Amino acid sequence: MRKLGKNSLLAFGDKYRIYILFALVFAFMSLFAPRFFNVFNITSILKVISMNACVAIGFTVVMICGQLDLSIGTVITFAGVLALGLKPALGYAGSIAVAVVAGGLVGVLNGLLVAKAKINSFIVTLGTMTVLQGAIYQFSGGNSISVSTPDAFVISDFLGKSLLPLLTPRILISLVLVLAMEAYLRRTRSGRNFYLVGGNRNTAWLAGIPTDKYTVAAFVLSGVGAAIGGVLSVLESTAATLKLGENSLMYVISATIIGGTAMSGGKGGVLRSVVAIFTLEMLYTGVILFGLGNEVKIFIAGLILAYVVLYEAYATYKHENDLGRRPELMKELEARRMAKEKA
């Protein structure tokens, strides 16, 4: 055991920052926000975040690998549109399979372009994002797609009905996926390898880890996760709007960084990202509950992302600035200067 002191307390605070933040926001909202602390409201928050939670599963892994995936928002919408649009032709089993596989294929494409063609990940995914955007409109003709057959409503009812207090099947599925991924990343060798690849690519490669394979795998996880999130969401709402994944990129990036996943890679965790998503969603819900409009919510979401990026950049900047400096030497020089001035 390290000795207790100010530093270890700070380290504790840093390590569990997101959980502390979560508790604080939850307590604040429960105490002050009207109509916040009740089963109905918290269930509805959980329902909202269950889509982005699925998305964060893969996105966090991509970020742990030191890459970024900007295409998640369009993958969500694309998968949602495919799942409902192909349903008349293929039935649910077929259309869902196609949607999830399509998400995976987008991931394969992203991953190969990043790992093999060695293009910057956010440039690649910017390109695939544009292609997918076109594909979504092309496929849907620019309109929302909805299904209104009896079996669609049966599935929708099943996914949305509370089994236990707070837990509907859709929330449960998301939760299981998140916990499974967390366990995989923490407890298995191949899961931990993602951290090594992100922490130092060359060292990982020298240690015999096929870094390219892990990079591609991370993007595939991201594509599949986003697709599952989109599919589950449209299955419950029985309609796929073209704005389904519009804000997810903003929400998921900010949450992942707040959750403590470093943009440079090698650090972070899926569960932390999801807790951060929960925290942010409570804030956004709070904004609405306090009677401020949707405009304010979007503005605040943007501000939070800007603040988070700024904070991360500033912390790195300060760290690099202080690197190799000897504060005690500066103090001594300062003292000498003062003495000189006195004399």
Add this chain to the structure above:
Amino acid sequence: MADDRSLGSSSVGRLVSAAGVYGIAALFLAVGALLQATGIIRGFLTIQNMLNIVDAAALVGIVAVGMAFVTYSGHFADMSVPTTMGFTGYVCIELLRYGFIPAVIVALAIGLLIGLMNGFVVGKLKANPIIWTLAVNYVTMGVIRLIWVNKQIYPDMRGSGQKAVELFDNIYRLRFFNLIGLPVVMLLVLVVAGQFVMTKTSFGVKLKLTGSSLRAAKFSGISVERVITTAFVLTALTATIAGLAVTSLSRVGAWYNGAGYDFKAVTAIVIGGMTLAGGRGSILGVLGGSLIIGLLNNVLTLLGVGTFSQDMIRGAIFIVVVGINAKSLRSLGRDDA
């Protein structure tokens, strides 16, 4: 592929590598002419259509010329361009009642502030340029929604004077000799100025070194923060100019006025031979890239390809060009893409 970072590259060599883009543009023109000759498309080789192409290319080109400075400095792209365009358009229309000149000046000042902020955060604090400017894009979108609550505004509805409205409409519609539109003239001026700044001034040289190797630039005493900030300011200013032109074209202030211009501009830049690794390329090439984007759009539209498929084609071209660039840099042994 020519690499004008290598020592001893003459200005002739640079011209040749830029001329490659115009070769491709000529090829597109030839394909269009061929398609018309075979009767597949109609109305390609008319003066009106050529003007349409040039006008469309001008708007993309104005943004691209500014953003090229950010790309050249090794910071990829400025994703805050779409809402910068939308926001400054809104502001200009809102302030038209105080006269045309003040409205334009305030719009430009706001563009300048956004550029300064981006430059400070990316240059000084070294934030990831794409993520930061994306965040700024969301924040500006939020500001637009907060102020105007999803309402669109028109130039003549805020009690603004007839004269100011007319001047505003003319930003896009003014034509010299009934042919060349004001945006085209602005683009040409910007291209000449940009090419001059990039190749003949000390700022251009510093920018090139910053883009080629940030560390080397820093260690040779260049204030890289200032260079990068200037690049972002130039981007924001040209985005503002393009934003005013687009708003003048549509005669309405709307948040979606600049949508898609970020990606179109980056595509024009990479097609124009500027690598995303920074430090390579030229403004003349970017002009060629913008022309190609304009031609591509025009030919595809005449062929009856929808806007959405055009997005897909443009995205695919973008990925392929960037991939080829990265590969050719690697085969040169400069694996920093």
